Amino acid sequence: MTDTVTVRVPAKVNVQLAVGGLRPDGFHGLANVFLAVGLHDEVTASPADVLRIGATGPDAHQVPLDDTNLAARAARALAAHHGLDAPAVHLGLRKDIPVAGGMAGGSADAAGALVACDALWGTRTPRGELLALCAELGSDVPFSLLGGAALGRGRGELLTPLAVGGTFHWVFAVADGGLSTPEVYRECDRLREASGTGATVAAVPEPEPSPALLDALRDGDAAALAASLAGPDGASSNDLQPAALSLRPALADTLKAGTSAGALAGLVSGSGPTCAFLTESAESAASVAESLLASGTCRTARPTTAPAPGATLLS
Numbered sequence: 066m067t068d069t070v071t072v073r074v075p076a077k078v079n080v081q082l083a084v085g086g087l088r089p090d091g092f093h094g095l096a097n098v099f100l101a102v103g104l105h106d107e108v109t110a111s112p113a114d115v116l117r118i119g120a121t122g123p124d125a126h127q128v129p130l131d132d133t134n135l136a137a138r139a140a141r142a143l144a145a146h147h148g149l150d151a152p153a154v155h156l157g158l159r160k161d162i163p164v165a166g167g168m169a170g171g172s173a174d175a176a177g178a179l180v181a182c183d184a185l186w187g188t189r190t191p192r193g194e195l196l197a198l199c200a201e202l203g204s205d206v207p208f209s210l211l212g213g214a215a216l217g218r219g220r221g222e223l224l225t226p227l228a229v230g231g232t233f234h235w236v237f238a239v240a241d242g243g244l245s246t247p248e249v250y251r252e253c254d255r256l257r258e259a260s261g262t263g264a265t266v267a268a269v270p271e272p273e274p275s276p277a278l279l280d281a282l283r284d285g286d287a288a289a290l291a292a293s294l295a296g297p298d299g300a301s302s303n304d305l306q307p308a309a310l311s312l313r314p315a316l317a318d319t320l321k322a323g324t325s326a327g328a329l330a331g332l333v334s335g336s337g338p339t340c341a342f343l344t345e346s347a348e349s350a351a352s353v354a355e356s357l358l359a360s361g362t363c364r365t366a367r368p369t370t371a372p373a374p375g376a377t378l379l380s
C-alpha cells in the first residue's frame with residue numbers, strides 16, 4: 066500500500082471514424098482508428114474516508130464531481146470487481162484535456178482512475194481484466210489505457226494495436242464550450258435520413274478502416290496521412306464531421322484558418338468541437354498554432370505530438 070499514486074493519461078484523436086448504421090441496441094458499429102496524443106490529464110488517488118473527487122484546470126467547472134464522474138465510476142467498478150467495500154479514495158483530476166471536446170477526456174480519467182486505484186489498493190489486477198473493466202465503463206476507455214494507436218471495432222472497444230512508424234506533429238484548436246457526443250450521433254442519423262440514404266444498419270455500409278490510412282500511420286508518412294484525413298471537397302475521414310459542423314457551423318472557419326495557415330490537413334476530432342490539424346514539423350505546428358490563435362476562431366491552440374503512451378504510473 067502506498068499513500069498517493071499519480072497516473073498520466075493521454076487524449077485521443079480519431080484519425081478515422083467510420084460510422085455504420087444505427088443498430089437496434091441504439092449503438093453504431095464503428096471502424097475507429099485511435100491515435101493517442103500528447104495532451105494529458107493526471108489522476109491522483111489517495112486514501113480518504115469515502116469516495117471524493119476534485120478537479121483542477123481551465124475546464125474544471127464543467128466536470129461533474131458526483132457519482133456520474135467516469136473516474137468515480139471506475140473506482141467503484143474496480144472495488145466491486147475485487148469484492149471490496151465502497152471505495153475509500155480521493156481522486157484528484159488535473160484536467161488539461163478539453164472537457165466535452167471530442168478528445169475522450171472523461172474516458173482518459175476513467176482509465177487513469179482504474180490504474181491509480183489498482184496501485185493504491187495493491188489489487189494487482191491483470192491487464193486483461195483491467196481492459197474488460199474499461200470496456201464496461203465506455204467505448205473509448207480501453208484505448209485510453211492502451212495508448213499508441215489502435216483500430217477499434219464494435220462500438221470502438223474491440224481493439225487491435227496498430228504500428229506507427231514515426232512521430233506526427235499536430236495542433237488542436239480548442240473551442241469555447243463542448244458538444245454532447247450522443248447529440249452529435251443523433252445529428253449524424255438525422256442528416257443521413259434527410260439525405261435520403263437512411264440511417265439504419267440496413268441502409269449504411271459496414272464501416273471499414275482505410276488501407277491507405279493504416280499504411281500512412283505504419284510508414285510515419287505525414288503527407289500520406291493528410292491525404293487520407295481530408296479531401297479537397299470537404300470530405301473527411303471522420304463521419305461525425307458533417308454532424309459537428311451542422312451543430313456548430315463556426316467550426317468551418319476554424320478548419321479553414323488551420324489549413325490556410327499551412328496545416329497539411331484539418332478535421333474535427335471525434336464528436337468535436339476540437340479541431341485537429343496535422344502539420345509537417347514541430348516548427349510548422351508552432352506557426353499554425355500561432356495563426357489559429359490570431360484568427361480568433363478558437364479559444365486556444367495546442368501544438369503536440371503523437372503517438373503518446375497510454376495510462377502511465379508516474380509515482
Ligand code: ATP
Pocket residue numbers: 127128129133134135136158163164165166167168169170171172174175205243244246335336337
Ligand atoms: P468522447 O470524445 O469520448 O466522446 P468528450 O471528450 O467529447 O468524449 P468528455 O470530456 O469525456 O467528452 O466529457 C463528456 C461529458 O462527460 C462531460 O460533459 C461531463 O458531463 C461528463 N464527465 C464525466 N466524467 C468526466 C470527467 N472525468 N472529465 C470530464 N467530463 C466528465
